[in-house]
Amino acid sequence: MEVQIISKEIIKPSAPTPDHLRTYKLSAFDQLAAFSADIPVILFYSPTAEISSKNSDDLKKSFAETLTNFYPFAGRIKDDSSIDCNDEGATYIEARVAGNMSMILQQPDIGQLEQLQSCKPDENVDEPCGKVMLAAQVNHFDCGGIAIVVRIRHLAGDAASLASFVKQWGAISCGVYDNSAGTVVDCSSLFLPQDLSCLRNPIPLKFNISAKRFVFEGPKIAALREKLCKGPYLNRPTRVEAVSALIWGVVGEDSETKKVTRLATVAVDLRKRMDPPLPQHCIGNIVHVAVANWEAKEVDYNGLAGKIHESISMINGEYVKQVYADGSFLQFHDTENGDDGTRS
Template identity: 45%
Template structure:
């Protein structure tokens, strides 16, 4: 569904206070450098905040954004080079837009491609030079019904999903009149020191996965269906091996992907809690690592228990000692360079990547007019699945991006048909 989005104006929001001199340079880590060059997007949807508040929504949001930026100072800076951000307070992008439809016209669609129209920039647009590109941009969209959608894009190497959530919730807290804890909001992560990439580029990976015929659709898994799936998988082995919600759904979707000739699964893992000692939740950057699982096409993929067990094993090894050894000798970059070629020789087919945003409290993001009715993301990468908790925290919604041809096959998969709901009836739009 195409939306008619009219851009009313654009401006730059600068931090409310200047960045202290000792914080004017931010060094990227190796993991930041290896992140594909793209923005991480999210869109938060709100029912009508009230006509009186609508008249002042811009000033209110811009003022609170300015205050939040003073604590997340790298987000208002610009890249100096591929290693460094100059925290020069040049500011974040802010766009105000009007949408020609009601909020319900977006919320009641299974097709999620229209979300990109509510973002301040194309997540994969690299037309601007790196040093002139904004690190953070926001677009406030007002619908004809009075509903609001706030689209946010942040450069992915500077912020993963965990940091994005932390920033958005801080911004919302300021908008509600709350205070910010000035201690430890931004922590420099030195556990993965930067390196000279020696000509190695991650751009090729995102270029490979950004295709013209991609479609993103929403699949909702009710709590009862997830429980049934977990019990089905857990009944095969010991009760101690019962998979988590995310592992169960990952196995289900991986099985469907294998049926359309995919056999390799990657799960993006936040390393903050897996380090020893754990890193601060406020530690900015792309602090993630892929947990890779493989399943040859020759093996039966209809038994979810085998897939879930393979996934679980790949996740369990990513712990503090494993990570310390992996990065201790500085050879991690070389392993990354050669991993793709080695795996391509062993396996035929493609890759499906799953990123879980479950347990991130995005539905608690209240700018002063209530919590979100719904939220989504629009990465637009081929063979990518993102899990997001439902508003009640019990179910899980999967945003699945595939080619049009593969999506048609995916929707007909018996497991998907059995466990997923195709219409987003779980979203309450009665007030919209």
């Protein structure tokens, strides 16, 4: 597969950001996310008359309009606790891909998917404005199909934030966007910014990581949920709980892992769990990791699903307030690390 870059530019918001919104404060979650890799999403569109009618100028115009509402994504990092919403813009790339889009969809290959993602928000663009917060790449296949890639720096938002941007971009492009609600909420008062100087030189950790792709079709997941209902721990697991329990259990059946306590982690969106709830579409890193453990030697899938359900259920507004409100969740760094950043 050959990918040829046609154009690369910086697109600015269609309307300037008001002066009173020029500084976007980062929360403690955002600060921690700055140490993580950026988040990508790839959307594939089969060749249709509707897709063909969306020319380059239409997509660019709607992209600029979307940046107006998500104005921190068009800014630049100001310091450790804020983004300067200076409307410098986001990277926009167009590329031509030789071949049919079906060659990727039938057997996805990580190498091929990477070729569609020349947009890297964590890299310097060819302008003096420095690193961008968000980048998009529109890939045009010979067959007429389109693959749109959007990547966001983790510091600017989580996966839900990226999904909100993509949905709004699509809505504006189709002329069905309802601009009745904002997208930016100041969460710095909920999750107080912290001094993260103790993390500047983190202790290096080594992991053996492997990546595999699993496809769970709807009927199979429904059957799995019904099967996991048969047990005393949980009446009916959600789709996430059922699939997570299955993967966790398969790993736990390995002879080596039976000797240790097995942990499962699930990312939990806090927007609906806050009191009062936050708008579901608001940006930022508003996520907590639920941790479940299983010490029994034998695998019980209903029990595993029950453990995951229990760990997720305990994350409510009161829990979030107790754990995060005063920033005490970061205090362990003071006790585990010496003054020079080494473990004591």
